[in-house]
Amino acid sequence: MRESGEERFIAALRAIATSPGARGLADDAAELRLTNTTLVVTHDMMVEGVHWLPEQDAADVAYKLVAVNLSDLAAKGAMPQALLLGYMLGDADWDARFAQGLADAVEAFGVPLLGGDTVSTPAGSARSVGLTAIGRPAVVPAPSRTDARPGQALWVTGELGGALAGFEAMQAGSADAALTRPFRRPDPRIEEGLAIAPMAGATMDVSDGLLLDAARMAEASGTTIAIDSAAVPVCAALADRRIDAMTWGDDYELLFTLPESKEPSFAATRIGTVLPRGDHRLLLDGEPPATQTRLGYRHG
């Protein structure tokens, strides 16, 4: 029921968001075309109990909120320019930790916090935080998930599964900051996004799981995407759980396509090929994924 409620609401928004820059709300970020410049703009929210656990360090929540928004800019090959925060106040300790994480992120990514709004939280209510990120794209139009073309190769940055391994380590009470970091403080691929934009076909970030996001890219592009599972780079902790690493999400790596003749100038792994649209959006080792495989996390 909730899923279809969200789908209906987004369909209603789509009828409102008719400007070309909105791209039918199919992308994680939009283009704002002004007379003499173009910007990429995005807004992501996080909700207590949905996107973070009440016991999680608020500093990590803040850092991740910045990181996931900047990851949306990275997927559009845009250099971050400014942040705006929407914040529901909690207790003073939580607020102070949140401000610390925000300061850490602003320093790490070199993007200014420009303003926003703070509001009070009704008693007993879960809190939500929202962030708007504004960036300047390296090329216009910025790459989107619709631009995969048959014959292109599919690439991914980094390793998958780090966020899941980190989440599980936190659940188990691990104090290994390096192991939990990919879940707590993901690294948006800003430089890679800027580098790839001028030559990329489709680009998106892997927020909801490689298989689901690749299927979305195929759907948006009208193609079939074939992934070679053995080629997918998976973090050491999940070496024996490749499907989990490919479906859990939250990794914020970049998934992109390139002509066969080109290779990225940075570390990335070729994991598949774009094909003309066949019976399935996605092929995993030549077959459609088993119907019991959940392709990824449909976040809400």
Add this chain to the structure above:
Amino acid sequence: MRESGEERFIAALRAIATSPGARGLADDAAELRLTNTTLVVTHDMMVEGVHWLPEQDAADVAYKLVAVNLSDLAAKGAMPQALLLGYMLGDADWDARFAQGLADAVEAFGVPLLGGDTVSTPAGSARSVGLTAIGRPAVVPAPSRTDARPGQALWVTGELGGALAGFEAMQAGSADAALTRPFRRPDPRIEEGLAIAPMAGATMDVSDGLLLDAARMAEASGTTIAIDSAAVPVCAALADRRIDAMTWGDDYELLFTLPESKEPSFAATRIGTVLPRGDHRLLLDGEPPATQTRLGYRHG
């Protein structure tokens, strides 16, 4: 306690938001200066039970969310360019009404919805909605509340008290849409803001009550502002409750200062004078407001 928690958090944010465009977070909107353009950006949130009542029509909540953000742009003399929505899903009927109100506002104000995020709402939780508005200022730097200078005249657009009269009518079950409209669907003063920007001193919108907002303007400018209460335009329904009309807020009129030699090109009323900073930020009919007078609504 909560008030000081918010103040502490904002002080922490201020230490992070050090770029000149953030203006020390003292303003409702920020300037984003890019290589070849400057934008004005703002983000306002509304929370169920704080900014709207559960029984209120969601279409009006959406419309007001857009209006209050555009009012922040109006105060900076900026033409709206784009909106981004952060939305916590509710039940399907509420969501549908919200989308309708959003469509109404997008049409009324001619500003495109470009994107945003929808997230689910934990059971039993109050919902929050956030909106980012991006505009282009008529002049750079855009006017701010810091620019009142002794000798200038103080002006206000429209009438005050309409929102309070509308709120009270709604509470009393009135079906008079015209009477309740100023509370449900305020009109941001976009054209007036654009017209005044090239010649204005200080400009801000009256969101929290005339007396409180005027005191804030005086504080930010290092001046004293003297208001002649008999000159303040008050809506007919509150003719006998002038202090209520000057303190309840939610009217979204523009409050601005001009040199004595100038008058606005649109309908507005002169209500006071800017003086050198004396013992008090605010004088009402020559005296500091009675200590029991609540100057306005400190929203949170």
